Amino acid sequence: MSRPYSAALLSTFVILLGSLGGASAAEPIVGPAAAPSAKEIFTRFGPALVQLSGTVKTTMKFSGNAMPGRESRLDAAGVVIDADGTVITSANVVDPGRMMQKAMKAGGSMSGMDMKMDVASEHSNLRLRAPDGTQVPAVLVIIDGDRDLAVLRPDAKDAAAQKMAGKWPALAAVATDKAEVLDQILVLGRLGAQFDRQFALTPVQVTAQISKPRPCWIVNGGSPGGVALTRDGRYLGLITIQLGEVDFSSMMSASQGMAVVPAAEILELVKSANAPAAK
Amino acid sequence: MPRPSIILTASATLIALALAGCGGDRPATGAAVAAPASSVEAQTVAARVLPSLVRIRVVGVNPRQGKLDKYESAGSGAIIDATGHVVTNHHVAGKVRRVWCDLSDGRQVEADLVGTDPLADIAVLRLRLGGKPVPGIATWGDSDSLRVGDPVYACGSPVALSSSVTAGIVSNTRMVMPDFFARWADFFAMDGEQVGDLVRWIGHDAVIFGGNSGGPLVDRAGKIVGVNEIGLGSMGGAIPTVIARPVAEELIRSGTVARSWIGLDVQPRLPARADHRGALVGGVTPGSPAAVAGLRAGDLVTAIDGEAIDVRSPEELPGFNRRILIAPIGSDLKLAIYRDGKELAVVARTQARGAALGHDDEILSWGVTVRPLTRLSAVAKERASANGIEIATVQPGGPADSAHPRLEAGDIITAVAGKPVLALKDLPTSGGPVLLSVERKRLRFTAALNPSDAEPPPPPAEAGGAWLGLALLPHDATLAEALGKGTPVGLQVTLVVPGSPAETAGLKVGDLLTHFENEPIEITGTGDVDRFTAQVRRYKAGLSVNLGLFRTGTTSTVAVTLAAQPPTPRRYRDRVLEFSCREPSAEERAERGLSAGQPGLIIEGIQNAGWADVAGLSEEDLLLAIDATPTPTVAAAQTALTAARTARAATVVLHVHRKGHSRYVTILPEWPRTP
Numbered sequence: 001m002s003r004p005y006s007a008a009l010l011s012t013f014v015i016l017l018g019s020l021g022g023a024s025a026a027e028p029i030v031g032p033a034a035a036p037s038a039k040e041i042f043t044r045f046g047p048a049l050v051q052l053s054g055t056v057k058t059t060m061k062f063s064g065n066a067m068p069g070r071e072s073r074l075d076a077a078g079v080v081i082d083a084d085g086t087v088i089t090s091a092n093v094v095d096p097g098r099m100m101q102k103a104m105k106a107g108g109s110m111s112g113m114d115m116k117m118d119v120a121s122e123h124s125n126l127r128l129r130a131p132d133g134t135q136v137p138a139v140l141v142i143i144d145g146d147r148d149l150a151v152l153r154p155d156a157k158d159a160a161a162q163k164m165a166g167k168w169p170a171l172a173a174v175a176t177d178k179a180e181v182l183d184q185i186l187v188l189g190r191l192g193a194q195f196d197r198q199f200a201l202t203p204v205q206v207t208a209q210i211s212k213p214r215p216c217w218i219v220n221g222g223s224p225g226g227v228a229l230t231r232d233g234r235y236l237g238l239i240t241i242q243l244g245e246v247d248f249s250s251m252m253s254a255s256q257g258m259a260v261v262p263a264a265e266i267l268e269l270v271k272s273a274n275a276p277a278a279k
Numbered sequence: 280m281p282r283p284s285i286i287l288t289a290s291a292t293l294i295a296l297a298l299a300g301c302g303g304d305r306p307a308t309g310a311a312v313a314a315p316a317s318s319v320e321a322q323t324v325a326a327r328v329l330p331s332l333v334r335i336r337v338v339g340v341n342p343r344q345g346k347l348d349k350y351e352s353a354g355s356g357a358i359i360d361a362t363g364h365v366v367t368n369h370h371v372a373g374k375v376r377r378v379w380c381d382l383s384d385g386r387q388v389e390a391d392l393v394g395t396d397p398l399a400d401i402a403v404l405r406l407r408l409g410g411k412p413v414p415g416i417a418t419w420g421d422s423d424s425l426r427v428g429d430p431v432y433a434c435g436s437p438v439a440l441s442s443s444v445t446a447g448i449v450s451n452t453r454m455v456m457p458d459f460f461a462r463w464a465d466f467f468a469m470d471g472e473q474v475g476d477l478v479r480w481i482g483h484d485a486v487i488f489g490g491n492s493g494g495p496l497v498d499r500a501g502k503i504v505g506v507n508e509i510g511l512g513s514m515g516g517a518i519p520t521v522i523a524r525p526v527a528e529e530l531i532r533s534g535t536v537a538r539s540w541i542g543l544d545v546q547p548r549l550p551a552r553a554d555h556r557g558a559l560v561g562g563v564t565p566g567s568p569a570a571v572a573g574l575r576a577g578d579l580v581t582a583i584d585g586e587a588i589d590v591r592s593p594e595e596l597p598g599f600n601r602r603i604l605i606a607p608i609g610s611d612l613k614l615a616i617y618r619d620g621k622e623l624a625v626v627a628r629t630q631a632r633g634a635a636l637g638h639d640d641e642i643l644s645w646g647v648t649v650r651p652l653t654r655l656s657a658v659a660k661e662r663a664s665a666n667g668i669e670i671a672t673v674q675p676g677g678p679a680d681s682a683h684p685r686l687e688a689g690d691i692i693t694a695v696a697g698k699p700v701l702a703l704k705d706l707p708t709s710g711g712p713v714l715l716s717v718e719r720k721r722l723r724f725t726a727a728l729n730p731s732d733a734e735p736p737p738p739p740a741e742a743g744g745a746w747l748g749l750a751l752l753p754h755d756a757t758l759a760e761a762l763g764k765g766t767p768v769g770l771q772v773t774l775v776v777p778g779s780p781a782e783t784a785g786l787k788v789g790d791l792l793t794h795f796e797n798e799p800i801e802i803t804g805t806g807d808v809d810r811f812t813a814q815v816r817r818y819k820a821g822l823s824v825n826l827g828l829f830r831t832g833t834t835s836t837v838a839v840t841l842a843a844q845p846p847t848p849r850r851y852r853d854r855v856l857e858f859s860c861r862e863p864s865a866e867e868r869a870e871r872g873l874s875a876g877q878p879g880l881i882i883e884g885i886q887n888a889g890w891a892d893v894a895g896l897s898e899e900d901l902l903l904a905i906d907a908t909p910t911p912t913v914a915a916a917q918t919a920l921t922a923a924r925t926a927r928a929a930t931v932v933l934h935v936h937r938k939g940h941s942r943y944v945t946i947l948p949e950w951p952r953t954p
Contacts (some may be wrong), residue, residue, distance in 0.1 A: 055646075055676030059884070061898075069887075071344050073676035120884065122738070125646070125731060126677055135681075137731075146816055151739075191784030212816040269742055 036233040038077035042199045045188055045227055047131045050087060051197065052076045052138070052152065054126035058097040061118040072096070072204065074123070077190045077225045078152060078236065085136070085154040085161070086170040087128060088266050090224035092241050094150045099243060128154060129171060136161040142273040147214065147261055148224065148240035149224035151273045154278045160277075171227070171235060177215050177242075179206050179236055179260070181264045186229040187239055202226075210259070216242070217260040228260040237262045316529065320499055324432050325444045327501030328407040330415020333365055334381040335390075335404070335438040335493065336835040338888055339374045342638070342648035345674025347641045349376060349888035353808055355435030355442075356404065357378070357417040357503060359527065359704050359923060363406035366527045367493030368508055369395045373402045374639070377893075378950060380406055383442065384414040394530030397470040397634070398477050398538070398604075400508050401491075401523050403530040417495055420502025422481060422519030423447050431516060433485035433507055435494025447485030447513075454482040454516050457596045471635030471656065474508070477604065479597050480516030481505045487515040514518050522601075539606040540632035540654070542567020545599055547590045548579060548951065554776040555617050558590035561910030564658050569757075572627040574616065581622070582615035604632065631656075639671060644708045644732035646677020652691065660691070660720075667691040667718070668700050682715075682728040691718040708732070738850065744816035744843035749778020750866055753807045754791055767829055768802045769793040772812055776865045786828075793834065794827025806914055816844065849913040853920050857889025858882060860902050860916050871901065878911040879936065894946040900937040 032243035036044070052074060059069040092099040094173040097119035126138040136156040139234035144150075154161035155170075179185055187202045219239070222228065237260040297761065335354045340347040341613070354371030365380060372378055373395035380390050388406050395402035402411050407415070425431075429449045436442055456475035464473060487510035496505035496517040503524075505517025529536050544566035548557060557579030563569045574580075583589055590599050598914040606612055608631045615692060616623040637650035648671045651657075657665040672691045673679050694716035700706060707713050708730055715726045720945050749772040759766045772790040775782045792800055792811075800811060818824060820843035827833045850861040860880040863871065873879050882900040885892045904912050905919035906928070923931045929945040 053676060053681060055674060055680075071675050073680060123736070125678065125681065127681070127738075139736050140739040142740045142742055144744075144745060146742070146813055149742070155303070215821075272742060273740070 023193075033229055037206055038201050040227065041122055041188060041201060041233055043185070044233070045171060045229070046199050048080045048171040049188065049190055049199070049227065050078055050127065050131070051129040051190070052078050052089065052094065053129065053135075054138075055124045056095060056097075056123045056246055057124070059120050060097070060123075061120075061131055062098075064148060067114070074126070075193065078128070079225075079227055080168045080170045081266070082168050083168050085128060085138075085164060085170075086270060086273075087138070089150050090238070090240050090272070091148045091150040092150075092243075093225045094140065095143065097121050098135050098145055099241065118252040126152065128152065130164060134160060134164065141201055142269065144269055147216075147265065147269075148242065148259075149183050149238065149261060149266065149269050150254075151270055153273075163209055171259070179230065181209055181211075185217075185219065185236060185260070186231060186233075187219075187226040188229060189223045189226035189239075203260075206260075216240075217262075218242075219260055220259050222258050226260070235263060236260055238266060292635045320430070321432065321444065321446055324497060324499065324501045325434075326584045326921065328357070328415075328417060328432070328434050328444070328495065328497050329442055330383045330646055332356075332415075332434050332436075332442045332494065333358060333384055333406075334439065334442065335365070335371055336379045336381070337375045337441070338377045339373050340376055341374070342639045342641070342650075342672045345641070345646040345648060345672050345677050345679065346643070346715060347639060349886075350536055351888040353436065353439035353490050354492045355507070357434070357495040358382075358406070358413045358415060359417055359419070359503075360531075361413055361416060363390075363408045363413055364393065364527075364531055365390065365404040365406060366495075366503075366506060366523065367402050367404065368401045368506065371402065371493040373397060375840075377947075378404060380404070380453075381441075382414050388412075390538035391767075394534040394536075396526050396530060396536045397472040398474065399522050399536070400469060400474045400478070400518060401506065401526045401530070403527050417497075418502050419520055419524050420421055420498050420500065422504045422521045423517075425452055425465060425481060425498070425504055427452060427703045430499050431481075431483050431485055431504065432497050432499075432501075433483070433491060433494065433517075435487065435491035435507060437486075437488035437490045439490045443632075447483045447487040447515075449481060450482050450514065451480075451482030452519075453479040453594055455479050455597065466510070468635075474518075475597065477597055478508075478518050478522055479594065479615060480509065481519050482679050483515050483517065483885075484513045485515060485932045486513065490518045491515075502726045508517060509891075525947055534940075537608055538604040538632040539610070539629035540567075540609050541572075541612065541627045541629055542569040542658075543574065543580075543603070545580065545590065545596065545725075547592050547596065552579065555579055555581075556587070556589035557617055558588050566663065568627040572625040574614070574625060574627070575618075577618070579617040580614055581617050582613075584613050600608065603629070619659065623899065637669070640703055642706060642708055642730075644730035645679045645706070645728060646674030647679045647686070647690075648672045649703065649706070654738055662691075662718075666699060666701055668706060669704060672898060678729055678731050682726045684724065686715075686717065686726060686728065687719065688720065692716070693718055738847075742846045743820070743844035743846075745818040745822065746780065746844040747815055747822050747839060747841065748773035748776035748781045748865065749777075749786065750870065751792070752807045753802050753804070755802045755804065764832055767791065767793045767834075769800050769827075769829065770802075770808060774866070774869050776869045779865065780839050780842045781934055784826075784837050785827075786837065786839075787830070789830070791829040792826055793829050794825070794836070796824055797827070797836075799827075815841065818887055820844075851913045851917045851920075852884060853891075855924060855950060856885035856891050856920065858891035858946055859884035860910075862913055876911065878909045880910055880913060890946050890948045891944075894944050896933065896935070896944050896946070897937060899937075902933060902946075903936055903941065904934040906932055 019183055054074040055071050056074045057069050057071045060067045062171050076093040080087050088188040101119040102149050123140055127135045128138045129135050137158045138152045139155050141151045141153050164227035183206045190197045204219045206217045207220050208218040210216045222239040224241045228239055240259050240261050242257045242259045295613050302321045313858055327688045333356045335356050337352050338349050356365040356367035359366050365787045378390045381387050390404040393403040410729050429448050433445045480578040487507050491507050493506050495503040496507055500503045505519050506523045507517045509516040509597050516917055544562040545558045546561045548559040560578040562576050563574050573853050606629050611626045611628050614625050633653045636653045637653050639648055639650050649668050650671050652665040672688055692715050696714045710728050712727045717724055717726050750773045752773050754769050754771040756768055759768050772788055820841055823838050826837045828837050844863050848862045850859055852859040860882050863881050880902040883898055909917045910916040927950045933944045
């Protein structure tokens with residue numbers, strides 16, 4: 001269920017599609033005049049969807065006994081939210097061990113035995129890949145495990161990152177749009193490497209609206225790290241995974257839900273990432 | 280983590296099962312069975328051998344995911360001369376970063392690897408004796424004089440326990456790997472070598488176990504007749520001294536074992552060729568001495584240098600191989616050939632064989648382990664040249680895995696910016712993008728790689744959220760019922776952090792939290808505390824929340840103003856000593872009874888077989904001081920560890936608190952080479 005554009009005039013999300021050729025950032029685009037086509041969405045929002053790569057080493061301890069660490073390749077998508085290249089994505093995408101840890105904490109028992117599991121992750125070689133293929137080293141600045149959010153930034157010490165500063169094609173959030181239960185929204189993401197990381201747009205429906213303690217919309221689909229948009233093409237927030245309890249006695253079934261974390265919440269996290277303690 | 284002794288023990292499981300019922304070649308001759316060992320004889324043997332016995336403790340390396348992963352292992356060995364040479368197995372000490380030996384007189388000394396030979400599974404160490412004498416010297420015996428049934432004694436350190444002697448008899452003088460294990464050849468291979476190509480083990484039933492590897496098998500005179508290598512339960516296998524001794528002596532002499540090669544693949548003759556004796560040529564390496572001499576597949580080699588050859592079974596192959604391997608490099612081998620009903624004579628000039636696989640090394644800035652090609656590894660890859668460096672393992676997501684295009688295990692780097700790669704030093708480890716010429720089987724391509732050896736960044740901050748400052752435990756229905764008096768379920772307060780919002784609101788240990796924001800707190804039996812804590816964390820600091828409270832039979836509601844969570848505890852990871860430490864959280868300080876300003880950092884993230892692990896540092900230890908400098912903060916620990924690194928200190932002594940006691944832990948670091 002989409003709402004007329006006029007009902008969302010307060011929405012002031014803008015898309016800053018900065019030129020990568022060295023020119024200054026493009027003029028902000030303040031929302032579309034009508035429900036955009038998929039092609040228009042890809043053109044408008046696509047450049048802000050960047051690829052993250054790197055190595056994540058996960059070490060696990062079961063009831064205090066450490067298992068050998070395992071390194072895996074990180075290949076994920078994130079959304080650039082300012083021209084300096086600040087990227088927001090799902091914490092579970094950046095740190096897969098976190099989901100396991102959370103599941104175990106939510107309801108970790110196996111065959112009636114209490115099992116304490118600790119998962120630690122170490123990231124290295126993190127890189128952001130700009131739409132023109134430029135790769136710059138990145139640092140993971142802050143993680144909010146409860147809301148499944150992670151903030152990354154280009155490594156300011158790197159020459160290529162310095163060159164890109166102020167020129168990232170960004171989706172700049174300055175306020176929050178609204179959605180209601182049974183609204184249909186769109187999730188913009190990227191497919192895997194086997195599909196050459198093409199853009200994909202998925203319609204999903206808002207199934208619940210959570211207001212306390214922190215606002216979010218529960219939706220019935222989408223992939224974590226994806227961009228949630230209203231039907232008429234305005235930015236709503238980020239798709240995250242909200243993990244429920246896991247019952248290992250019933251074949252590891254997990255109750256997990258996809259949730260859209262509103263942009264205002266994201267901005268708040270980015271703001272805390274800017275605080276001296278998080279740097 | 281591979282433990283060589285265990286690996287070999289596992290291998291031996293199969294061997295032992297497979298050889299059940301097989302006999303050696305000598306019992307049929309009716310050789311007299313020696314009298315069983317007496318306890319007096321055993322005592323005499325033990326007195327002769329034990330002084331020379333050493334327990335070996337190693338930190339070894341194995342290539343894995345683009346790095347040389349360390350592992351800790353143990354084995355046995357015997358001192359064979361007054362200068363402190365120790366003979367052991369290659370699989371015990373052939374790939375070591377550090378090695379220590381426990382001597383029979385109680386000394387523990389570090390040792391150096393003199394040389395190693397994976398084909399014979401023999402390695403030689405030299406003890407750093409510092410001018411002091413060895414406690415004993417073992418003497419070599421004659422393995423060729425052994426007969427099935429002879430008493431033998433296995434000496435070593437089973438499961439790394441202190442020196443032991445077990446008695447048994449020779450069960451088999453020529454135990455080999457049967458043909459049907461060929462399908463697991465890669466599993467049995469050691470650095471690409473098949474020990475069974477050269478060695479026929481002495482099978483015996485003196486009990487050995489993991490940790491006995493490398494220990495001597497001695498005869499009733501206390502002389503070494505074998506070096507224990509494989510074993511399970513009552514069945515063991517030792518490398519006979521006829522192989523082990525010359526290899527050890529050559530390793531001492533030159534640090535390596537020179538062997539000959541002519542490029543022949545040989546197998547037992549087929550049943551269909553039972554009409555004529557010889558060793559069947561299965562194949563000839565193109566361009567090899569055998570090929571130059573005109574040998575070809577299907578030939579039968581009937582004699583070498585005039586000595587008749589017949590290979591009817593796998594047991595007879597090691598003898599054939601050995602004949603070629605021990606020939607002087609560059610010598611002419613006269614081979615008698617049977618082909619198409621005719622006898623031919625050819626001469627093949629031997630060449631140096633080299634190792635099956637090159638030595639593993641790591642390039643951290645590439646995220647790879649590499650090994651130079653050898654003649655044999657080049658042949659296995661059907662390459663005419665052994666020039667180039669092979670990528671053995673790749674770090675997922677590392678620079679090589681992110682090269683354009685990605686590099687893979689098995690790729691061969693043949694040139695850098697057009698300049699041929701002949702040795703590891705030809706690979707640049709820093710600077711800008713490196714242009715590589717790469718071979719992948721029959722493919723040839725160019726790749727660009729950006730070396731990066733940046734230290735892993737510190738972990739990201741965790742978003743704070745709200746905080747109460749309580750430690751809690753579930754108070755479930757069973758407990759509530761046992762207490763009676765209408766006690767509800769909830770979460771019992773077990774600790775209140777001084778200065779926290781909970782303390783300010785007047786919460787006390789023993790209180791029972793029953794409601795949060797007027798909703799009952801559910802107790803499901805699992806994850807209750809974490810769920811509650813996460814719920815609180817989602818609130819914003821500064822908000823006031825209502826807690827339902829049960830205290831001494833009375834219920835009440837308390838308003839608590841939530842505070843922001845204290846900052847993520849600071850951490851420091853020492854990459855050389857391979858452990859992390861962090862400042863305890865407010866809850867942890869309260870739990871451990873640490874007063875404000877009292878030093879203590881929590882140890883965590885100890886790398887398996889890292890120097891801190893080897894020293895015995897333990898997770899959850901509380902670090903009090905480093906080299907007598909107190910460590911109240913991570914910064915203080917970092918300063919102390921940096922000072923030790925700058926000074927390249929021989930030892931770093933940590934004072935730690937562990938389970939009610941304190942102790943000193945001495946780390947013996949291996950500092951990185953200075954550029």
